[in-house]
Amino acid sequence: MTDAITPHPFAFPDAALEDLRDRLSRTRWPDRETVDDWSQGAPLARMQGLIDYWRDAYDWHAAEARLNALDPSTTRIDGLDIHFLHLRSPEPDAVPLVLTHGWPGSVFEFMQAAPLLADPRAHGGDPRDAFHVVIPSLPGFGLTEKPTETGWTPERTAHAWVELMRRLGYDRFVAQGGDWGYAITNELGGIGAPAVQAVHFNMFPVFETMEAVDAQEERALKRLRDFKENESGYQIEQTQSPQTIGYGLNDSPVGLAAWFYEKYEQWTDHGGDPESLLSRDEMLDNITLYWLTATATSSARIYWQSMANWQEREIEVPVGFTLFPRDIHETSERWVKERYPTLVHYNEAPKGGHFAAWEQPESFTEEVRASFRHTRQPL
Template sequence: MSTTIHPFHLEIPDADLADLQRRLANTRWPDAETVADTSQGPQLAKLRALVARWQGGYDWRRCEAMLNAWGQYRTEIDGVDIHFLHIRSPHPDATPLLMTHGWPGSVLEFRAVIGPLTDPVAHGGQASDAFHLVIPSLPGFGFSGQPTASGWNVNRIADAWIVLMARLGYERWAAQGGDWGGAVTTTLGYKAPPGLTGIHLNMLMFQPTEQERADATPHEQAMLDDAQRYDQQFSGYFKVQATRPQAVGFSLADSPVGLAAWIYALFQDVSDSAGDVESVFALDAILDDIMLYWLPNTGASSARLYWETMQSMRHGGMPSAPMTTPAGISMFPGEQVRLSRRWAERRFTNLVHFNELKQGGHFAAMEQPEVFVDEVRKTFRLAR
């Protein structure tokens, strides 16, 4: 296995973009929903507006140039090519920070926070808050390789990330994540590899105990109610991808509008937008994210991470013992699965920062970038 790190220059063939436009033009649309709200999923008018932008006005080459300007690389780890952004701070003593996205996110989740985190002085901050950023695409996501055999679960990804940081020459580093990135980052915290100085999470895959449910305060009960609503109303995608990812994968690979609707539903349901996606996200930002699934054809391979995790859960999930790695947690109110400080303190014995924010949801770095940056800075000031 090669340990070489290769620069990666993205240049999608014009023929691929032309094929996309043909598919969009030939879309066979479903009939409209029979309700006035989003309870049946994304509304026909919203998806038609998204696709109209995709067909006229949206510029993939702009996004492509942005990715290339940041600095993209690939390296083989455990038999899979890992794509990652590596953005060095102008401050040589900056803290290396590994940031991991989730589904249906991508490395583009962090676009609005890259500048403030790497160059805080240019954004009204202090040089001591600077970070060198390493932002990998999960295996089977974006321009990382697609595993050809089962076994790429959260634990294996965490091991790959440890190799990646060592390969980059970082002896001391920190980690951040939400969604699957939160699961990977939590796993890193439990593994506590030499050099990991702390973690920051904006989502935990959290299950309260029966006793915690019984003893819940009114504030905690509201969290439990939101988690139950997520399970009953919004988690259909999770259950499909955790049990039959390949079944939905055929549609995600063949229909750009099918893929777009599958992803748009999550931006709609788990952001702090009351279902009005465009009030929080620009259409081009959503389309950029969708393109990182469409162009490399990773609808099926990304969905399989859910299946892989369910297989690994049969052999035990996260460790039950409290974590000792310094940790910071930011709970955004639009996140459907949250935990209280009291619940967090039982699971993290070195909780250096905990905060419940007033705005923001599942896509915290996109929805509230300034707040997100402040939370990351506060955590790692205390974790150093």
């Protein structure tokens, strides 16, 4: 075993991009939906506009340049090459922070928030709120190696993150996550001190067995029912048959784009048009990363691996939580406090959905700063 950390920039060959454009130009389109809304999925006209832009105007090299500015590197942990971005703060007392994405996300979720977190002085903030920011890609996502065997659970991933942070010189750190990043950050909180000093979540799973005592909690349970009835098909398929859906997603860039584009429409706080919140370039940055790394199938397997049997951990270190109003799960402070008695920060943001850091990077940054301010000390 070696602790070596090796630079690993994003550098996909032009041939891969040419192949992508060729596939896009040869798309066999379905017929138009028979409704005038999104109730049958991503509308044909919206998809054709997105794909025309992807083929003719989108610039992946600009995205690569942004990624490569954040010291992309790889290190081998527990038999797997873990890829990550690392943005060291110029502030000497900065606190190490690991940010964990989910599905269908990636390190792109944090590209705008990371500089704000690392160098608040340069962005009009208090330098005492600075973090050294580490953003790993989950196993089977991005440039992290694809597991060739079962067993890469949130628990195993969380322990890999502890080792990653140790190799970077961070024996103590704080952690943040939503979606599958919530599951992994929950595990990190369960590991706790001395390595993990505190955690912050921007998602809180709600269950049908929870009891509602006010209008907010009733609304949260209704949102959960609506999700299960109208938006959970992807989850069922990826939990039951990730390999089967993977053939289509791995072979058709349009199929992959539609699979993700629907989630952007359903889960973001956009007020009617997802492209008014996340630009086509931002959406395609994430979609193109999945395409070029051929990780549609390997990333979907996290549902098969862990959806049915993962269990939340009790957490003794300080917990922070921010509710973004258009997330998949809504909640209440009472529910969060019941599950996490060590809650030190709770807030309800005015805007934002499931991809909080991506949608509202400034608000997300302020929430992370406020949460960890309760326990901050030079680590």
